[in-house]
Amino acid sequence: MLMTNLETVPGRPIVKHIGLVQGSTVRAKHVGRDIMAGLKNIVGGELRGYTELLNDARQEAVTRMLDEAQQRGANAVVNVRFSTSSVTAGASELYCYGTAVVVE
Incomplete structure (x- = not known):
């Protein structure tokens, strides 16, 4: 499955437009990570626990979006974007969306 943030796949014409596909996940912070992040704020540096949480x-979210695209018959997703939002105190949603297409 091809995935790009461009509106097209260079060198591969779009032959069918399927439509919007999306994937999301809501993750809560971990108390242990909060404690470590608080300590790191004192001395500075990367908050690795949160970096890992965001990467996961x-x-x-990407896997869920690509699964939906594949189920709908696409072989590529173009114009991929990410968004985040706070759901409640200590929990956030990471949302991924794009346009499912069939390319040659």
Whole structure:
């Protein structure tokens, strides 16, 4: 499955437009990560626990979007975008969406 943030796949004409596909996941913070993040705020640096959490959430959302595209008969997703939103205190949604297409 091809995936790009461009509106087309270079060198591969779009032969069928299927429509919007999406994937999302809602993740909550972990108390242990909060404690470590608080300590890291004192000395500075990357908050690795949160980086891992975001990477896992992003991968899950992408996988769900690509699964939907495949189920609908696509072989590519173009114009892929990500969005985040706060669902409740301590929990956020990571949302991935794009346009499912068939390319040659």
